[in-house]
Amino acid sequence: MNIDGINNGIVLDHISAGKGMRIYELMKLDRLDCMVAIIQNASSTKFGKKDIIKVDGTGFKLDLDMLGYIDQHITVDTIENGRLVKKQHVDLPEELTNVIRCHNPRCITSVEQGIDQKFRLSNRQKKTYRCVYCDTEYREKED
Amino acid sequence: MNEIRNLINITDLSTEEIEHLVTVADDIMAHPEAYQDMCAHKKLATLFFEPSTRTRLSFTAAMMDLGGNVLGFADANSSSATKGESVADTVTMAGCYADIIAMRHPKEGAPVVAARRTTVPIINAGDGGHFHPTQTLTDLLTIHRKKSRFSHLTIGLCGDLMFGRTVHSLIEAMSRYEDVHFILISPPELRLPDYMKEMMDQKGVLWEECEKLEDAIPKLDILYMTRVQKERFFNEADYIRLKDSYILTRKKLGPAKADMIIMHPLPRVNEIQVEVDDDPRACYFYQALCGKYIRMALILYLLGLK
Numbered sequence: 505m506n507i508d509g510i511n512n513g514i515v516l517d518h519i520s521a522g523k524g525m526r527i528y529e530l531m532k533l534d535r536l537d538c539m540v541a542i543i544q545n546a547s548s549t550k551f552g553k554k555d556i557i558k559v560d561g562t563g564f565k566l567d568l569d570m571l572g573y574i575d576q577h578i579t580v581d582t583i584e585n586g587r588l589v590k591k592q593h594v595d596l597p598e599e600l601t602n603v604i605r606c607h608n609p610r611c612i613t614s615v616e617q618g619i620d621q622k623f624r625l626s627n628r629q630k631k632t633y634r635c636v637y638c639d640t641e642y643r644e645k646e647d
Numbered sequence: 648m649n650e651i652r653n654l655i656n657i658t659d660l661s662t663e664e665i666e667h668l669v670t671v672a673d674d675i676m677a678h679p680e681a682y683q684d685m686c687a688h689k690k691l692a693t694l695f696f697e698p699s700t701r702t703r704l705s706f707t708a709a710m711m712d713l714g715g716n717v718l719g720f721a722d723a724n725s726s727s728a729t730k731g732e733s734v735a736d737t738v739t740m741a742g743c744y745a746d747i748i749a750m751r752h753p754k755e756g757a758p759v760v761a762a763r764r765t766t767v768p769i770i771n772a773g774d775g776g777h778f779h780p781t782q783t784l785t786d787l788l789t790i791h792r793k794k795s796r797f798s799h800l801t802i803g804l805c806g807d808l809m810f811g812r813t814v815h816s817l818i819e820a821m822s823r824y825e826d827v828h829f830i831l832i833s834p835p836e837l838r839l840p841d842y843m844k845e846m847m848d849q850k851g852v853l854w855e856e857c858e859k860l861e862d863a864i865p866k867l868d869i870l871y872m873t874r875v876q877k878e879r880f881f882n883e884a885d886y887i888r889l890k891d892s893y894i895l896t897r898k899k900l901g902p903a904k905a906d907m908i909i910m911h912p913l914p915r916v917n918e919i920q921v922e923v924d925d926d927p928r929a930c931y932f933y934q935a936l937c938g939k940y941i942r943m944a945l946i947l948y949l950l951g952l953k
Contacts (some may be wrong), residue, residue, distance in 0.1 A: 528843040610775045616733055620762055627843070637756020638777055639842055 510560035512615075513538070515581040516571070517556055521545050523575050524555030531571055536561060542587065552576070569597035573633075598625050600633060608640035652949050653762045653769040655852055657780040660920045664948070665820070668784060671944035671953055672937070679712065685952055686715030692745035693719035694737060695772070696752040699914055701935060701947065702781065707751045709745045709942035723753075734763040740947050745841050749781075762815045768949040778812035782912050783816035783944060785938040786871070787948040792937065793908045793930055794868065798825040803863045805832040805892050806873035806918060808839040813912040814873055815843055829854040830863045834889055837875070860893050865902040871897070872911045872931075895919045900926060903908060910934055 519527060533540050538561025548554040554577075569621050570593035573580050581589040600623040606613045611634070613621055623633035623642060633642045653659065660668070675682050686951040691710040695703050698721065707717045719741075734752065741748050749770040751759060755777035762769045790797060802821060808831055818839075821827045828848070831839050831854060838856065847854050847944050857863050864870065872895055876930040877886050894917060895909070910920055911931040923929050948951035 608755065610753070610777075612734065612752070612754050612756040612760055612774075615754060615758075616760055617734070619731070619735075627845070634842065637759050638775070639755075641842060642685065 508628065510539075510558050510583050511586050513559040513561050514566065514581055515556065515558050515583065516553060517554070517579045517581060518548070518551065518577045519555035519557065520551065520575045520577055521553035521555055521573075524557055527557060527571065527574055527578075530574070531564055531567070533557070533559060533564060538563070538565065557644065558620065566602055567603075568594050569600060570603045572597050573600055596625060596631060597615040599623070599636075604633070604642050606635040606638060606640055608638050611635055611640060613637055651768055653761055653765070653771075653890065654780050654945065654949065655758045655759075655769070655771045656778050657783045657816045658823075659780070662823055665784070668941060668944045668948060670786055670938040671947065672788050673792075675940050675943050681847055682713055682947075684714040685947060686710060686713035688952070689713075689715040689747070690745040690948060691715060691717050691719075691946065692748045692750075693717060693721075693739040693751040693772075694741055694748060695719065695721050695722040696734075696757070697748070697773070698722045699751055699773065700777075701938070703749075703944055705769075705785075705935070705938040706772065707783075708939045709946060710941070713943055713946060719749075726762060732761050738769070739764050739766070747946060753769075757863065770945065770949065774811060776812050778816050779812040779912075780816050781938070781942055781945065782813045783820050784941040785934060786813070786817050786910060786912070786943040788868065789908075789910060789930060789934045789938040793933075797853055798819065798827065800824075800826075800868045801830065801858075801866050802829045802869045802871060803830045803832055803841075803867040803897075804871045805863075805871070806859055807837045807838045807875045808833040808873070810876060811873040814839070814871070817871065818843055818847065822850050827852060830866065832858070832860050832863050832893065833858045834858065834893075836885070836889060860895065861899055861902075863905070864907075865901060867907050868902065870903070870907060870909050872909065872912065872915070874911075874914065874918055876918055892916070893918060897922045900928070903928065914932060 524544055528542055541558040543556040545553045546556055577593050580592040583587055601620050605621050622636040624636055626632050626634040667931050693703055694705055710717050734757050742765050747768045749772045751772040752774050755775035758771035771780055792901050873887055907928050909929045
């Protein structure tokens, strides 16, 4: 299968296989007018399989914190005029805003309108985050 | 303009600030007349979205003894919360009328939301099962007056350690002092949440879990009893099964140290038998008295008056 290179936009490479659609949804890429390609289960020398997202255009929010939270393997390639101008690696962010939701029914975020869902990193090794409002732990399940 | 100081969690206050508050509270207890007009023309709003007797009365008494005035509501049904008003809006509105706000809310983290919008100092008077920092200040003043130190203490915390917010705040506060050892006495269903244990581990605080009150009592300098709170349970059957698990009687106090103190945030149900009240080690009603004085010191501090 061939997917063309892009002129102006980004390539999210080395996404762990199976996480591409979640990133597509969180970045709201379905709302863009430009060409977007999701490649699932591409072969990878490093990981065996990987997902790739190519966006040929601008106008989207590139949230490196969100990407780092979903998958620390991702590399973000910025393409301008068909050339790679920047390569970024992502890491677990110290804070997360509106990526995950607090599941504590006693948390104020369950009733208060118009407030962000905010979490802070509580344990880097365990990849655990706690709600900044109620301290309830949210643990991302490993695939 | 000075930055607004709030009290959401006990750790918002440094140990130096806590010592300052305790010193001021001591002074108020010794010379109440010197403080009787310090908050003249100031107003405290008590926004209690959840009923409370002790905390609300002690805030009211504290502000009145400082010569100030109090306005507010005693439960959510008498506020615009029933009309769907947000916490942020209620607090913003209250800030137009008062100089300082004490709020209690059943939802955890509500004071964090309030603090982001407020134009006046916010005091968290309890948010669900989360934090209750003014109770902790009360506890600290009691410990200071009865034990004359915050370090080198073995503290037994007994009862509902999962939902007991007073316990969580007290652990946070006491974990900052040297050689404090916690013995966590609870049924498995009501054990201290993991995040509190992680916090103690990170600070190198010594703690152990124990299921029998009798096993822990001889080691303790302080026994902190808590009520098994019905409103924190999702179902009645769990509440009935666990509520009588840990009851302090005169007999159980037999092997306790002569200078151990018994504390309780009150109200109690039956977890401390009335026969214990006459024991010189019982100081839970003294604790309630301390609550007014430390809140007076806190109000003065957050208003920048002392």
